[in-house]
Amino acid sequence: MRLMISGGGTGGHIYPALALIDALKAHDKHAEVLYVGTHRGLESRIVPERGIDFKTIKIQGFKRSLSLQNFKTVYLFLKSVVTARKYIKAFKPDVVVGTGGYVSGAVVFAASQMHIPTVIHEQNSVVGVTNKFLSHFVDKIAISFESARSQFPEKKVVMTGNPRAQQVANIQKTGALKAFGLKDDVPTVLIFGGSRGAARINAATASAVPELNKRAYQTLFVTGQVHYDKIMDSLKTTALAPNVKIEPYIKNMPAILPEIAVILGRAGATSIAEITALGIPSILVPSPYVTNDHQTKNAQSLVNAGAAELVKEADLTATSLLKAVDGLMLSASRRDDMAKNAKKLGMPDAADQLLNVLETVIK
Numbered sequence: 001m002r003l004m005i006s007g008g009g010t011g012g013h014i015y016p017a018l019a020l021i022d023a024l025k026a027h028d029k030h031a032e033v034l035y036v037g038t039h040r041g042l043e044s045r046i047v048p049e050r051g052i053d054f055k056t057i058k059i060q061g062f063k064r065s066l067s068l069q070n071f072k073t074v075y076l077f078l079k080s081v082v083t084a085r086k087y088i089k090a091f092k093p094d095v096v097v098g099t100g101g102y103v104s105g106a107v108v109f110a111a112s113q114m115h116i117p118t119v120i121h122e123q124n125s126v127v128g129v130t131n132k133f134l135s136h137f138v139d140k141i142a143i144s145f146e147s148a149r150s151q152f153p154e155k156k157v158v159m160t161g162n163p164r165a166q167q168v169a170n171i172q173k174t175g176a177l178k179a180f181g182l183k184d185d186v187p188t189v190l191i192f193g194g195s196r197g198a199a200r201i202n203a204a205t206a207s208a209v210p211e212l213n214k215r216a217y218q219t220l221f222v223t224g225q226v227h228y229d230k231i232m233d234s235l236k237t238t239a240l241a242p243n244v245k246i247e248p249y250i251k252n253m254p255a256i257l258p259e260i261a262v263i264l265g266r267a268g269a270t271s272i273a274e275i276t277a278l279g280i281p282s283i284l285v286p287s288p289y290v291t292n293d294h295q296t297k298n299a300q301s302l303v304n305a306g307a308a309e310l311v312k313e314a315d316l317t318a319t320s321l322l323k324a325v326d327g328l329m330l331s332a333s334r335r336d337d338m339a340k341n342a343k344k345l346g347m348p349d350a351a352d353q354l355l356n357v358l359e360t361v362i363k
């Protein structure tokens with residue numbers, strides 16, 4: 001299969017695309033893949049690192065208010081469609097897949113105009129702007145939450161789950177925490193604010209470090225690349241005990257996740273797919289800054305199933321963070337119950353399901 005794939009901006013759009021590529025390569029040794037992203041998004045760092053062919057397009061998002069910038073956006077969109085057409089003509093894909101972010105809008109739109117089979121993947125329970133636009137042009141729409149179905153043209157929709165779920169579900173424990181100077185036989189809480197880090201989670205965690213230092217459990221605190229220096233600076237006078245480690249970013253999250261007892265983090269859709277595929281108890285702090293508050297809806301689907309706790313960002317302080325983390329880290333039975341409930345929601349064959357969808361549109 002010749003797959004052209006595009007998804008950009010944040011990890012939540014990029015990792016599902018990479019998981020689909022992995023699954024395709026596992027099934028088809030001769031598969032050829034071209035990833036199209038932007039030079040500014042996280043994808044420009046992550047994708048080439050994996051040895052995947054990567055081309056870029058310049059694009060920007062619409063401002064919600066009427067602004068001169070929007071004229072520039074329309075111009076860049078039309079120009080990016082022209083660039084995408086060139087890439088498509090040269091690569092000759094059998095299918096073009098979009099996993100969200102503005103860049104996928106141009107690439108998938110161009111493909112649909114050239115009558116190439118197209119599929120989009122929606123990770124969220126509330127549909128993103130780009131996918132809403134593309135839904136009118138594509139052949140199939142793969143979803144990860146049932147609640148997304150009614151927001152799309154019904155006949156095109158297939159429930160597949162998020163391919164990243166399959167990627168993490170198939171990884172065994174390898175003692176990966178040792179690489180961070182942590183022990184692999186002590187329960188560990190992973191604290192991170194999505195793929196780009198979250199200032200409020202970082203501030204609460206940094207303030208909680210003196211207490212986390214004293215706990216019998218371990219903490220792996222991931223700040224997000226852009227926040228790292230600021231957090232380390234704020235902790236200049238606070239010694240870190242050996243059970244607390246702080247990192248800017250985890251490159252190989254699938255290797256870490258099977259070792260983690262509890263996650264405290266955002267409720268991004270791809271994080272949720274990972275949490276449920278592995279059955280990891282979680283404390284979710286939805287981002288209040290996303291479209292239609294979709295992270296609260298994502299989180300609620302787990303809370304309703306007894307698979308997670310929700311803490312509102314406005315209520316997150318060092319004290320409430322410690323209370324929630326201690327509550328789970330100090331009770332193996334609560335963790336077991338949550339883990340079982342989380343796993344029931346997991347879709348560990350999502351990448352294969354999505355591959356099937358690609359095969360049906362190619363035929």
Ligand SMILES: CC(=O)N[C@H]1[C@@H](OP(=O)(O)OP(=O)(O)OC[C@H]2O[C@@H](n3ccc(=O)[nH]c3=O)[C@H](O)[C@@H]2O)O[C@H](CO)[C@@H](O)[C@@H]1O
Pocket residue numbers: 010011012013015123124164192193194195196222248249250251252253266267268269270271272274287290294295
């Ligand atoms: C602020 C924002 O717009 N967030 C959106 C973004 O979130 P965001 O990009 O944060 O995406 P998710 O939380 O869904 O996924 C984060 C991904 O990054 C990975 N990771 C994270 C940190 C790290 O150090 N290393 C690493 O590999 C996680 O394992 C996961 O695979 O896209 C999601 C779509 O999927 C949406 O649901 C989120 O609302």
